[in-house]
Amino acid sequence: MKIAISGKGGVGKTTIMALLAQELKKNGNDVLVIDADPSPHMAETLGVKKPEEIRPIADMTKLLVERSGKTEGSPMYNMNPEVNDLLVDFMLEHDGMKLMILGAIQTGDKGCACPESNVLRRMLTKLLLSEDQVVLLDMEAGVEHLGRGTIAGIDHLLIVVIPSKSSIRTALKVKKLAEDVKIPKISFVGNLVTDEEDKIFLEEGLGTPPIAFFPNSQAIRKAERQEIPITTLKDAAGSAPSILLQKIMG
Numbered sequence: 295m296k297i298a299i300s301g302k303g304g305v306g307k308t309t310i311m312a313l314l315a316q317e318l319k320k321n322g323n324d325v326l327v328i329d330a331d332p333s334p335h336m337a338e339t340l341g342v343k344k345p346e347e348i349r350p351i352a353d354m355t356k357l358l359v360e361r362s363g364k365t366e367g368s369p370m371y372n373m374n375p376e377v378n379d380l381l382v383d384f385m386l387e388h389d390g391m392k393l394m395i396l397g398a399i400q401t402g403d404k405g406c407a408c409p410e411s412n413v414l415r416r417m418l419t420k421l422l423l424s425e426d427q428v429v430l431l432d433m434e435a436g437v438e439h440l441g442r443g444t445i446a447g448i449d450h451l452l453i454v455v456i457p458s459k460s461s462i463r464t465a466l467k468v469k470k471l472a473e474d475v476k477i478p479k480i481s482f483v484g485n486l487v488t489d490e491e492d493k494i495f496l497e498e499g500l501g502t503p504p505i506a507f508f509p510n511s512q513a514i515r516k517a518e519r520q521e522i523p524i525t526t527l528k529d530a531a532g533s534a535p536s537i538l539l540q541k542i543m544g
């Protein structure tokens with residue numbers, strides 16, 4: 295299964311994805327987390343000590359461009375040899391999970407991250423997964439990058455939303471774009487939800503209830519300030535991660 299996470303900036307995408315990764319691992323799944331944010335933050339969130347040692351997928355792009363002899367920026371190079379073999383060089387094993395980083399965006403003429411987006415899209419559409427393998431894709435905030443088709447090949451898109459008007463607006467835009475590119479399953483996940491009123495506000499604003507609600511967690515805030523990986527916390531978000539897992543696997 296391939297799951298991506300999206301939503302407005304700072305709503306908790308990386309945090310929720312890290313908690314979901316941990317929950318999937320506990321469930322016995324083989325987890326590959328791909329940080330596709332141009333300002334990657336997942337490695338730190340998971341407590342990877344030297345994230346700079348992970349070879350970014352952007353490197354793979356260069357490699358492929360060099361091999362195929364085509365100019366960088368051309369969207370037409372081929373993903374050869376087989377994708378799965380190539381990937382091993384770009385993965386780091388940490389705490390029983392695998393992590394990949396898309397890497398820095400090389401700004402072309404139009405400021406487009408096309409080579410990276412293409413390689414990611416190819417990877418996602420060509421990756422062959424077994425039953426218990428799950429790919430989690432942490433993405434850049436907002437909607438702009440969705441137009442590049444980076445989420446093609448995703449089975450389930452989680453849209454993180456906090457109880458605010460602007461967050462709901464972004465979430466609805468993301469949903470619309472995801473529907474346009476025919477993502478089979480799209481769900482909202484509430485974050486920083488403190489009470490019943492927040493839940494109702496979200497449900498009414500979105501027109502459908504989120505599949506899980508994450509609390510505003512003192513433990514998560516503290517961990518971030520002290521640079522403690524949230525995956526080492528016990529019960530940082532109560533039952534929310536396990537409810538999210540159940541709904542996803544449902």
Ligand SMILES: Nc1ncnc2c1ncn2[C@@H]1O[C@H](COP(=O)(O)OP(=O)(O)OP(=O)(O)O)[C@@H](O)[C@H]1O
Pocket residue numbers: 302303304305306307308309310331335433434435485486508509510511512514515518531
């Ligand atoms: N449920 C929560 N309770 C308390 N703090 C939270 C919670 N979720 C996220 N945070 C905090 O909010 C901040 C933003 O979270 P995070 O980095 O996960 O958001 P993001 O959506 O991935 O941001 P970006 O758009 O920059 O990628 C972090 O400091 C994080 O620790």
Ligand SMILES: [Mg+2]
Pocket residue numbers: 307308309331335432433
């Ligand atoms: Mg993030």
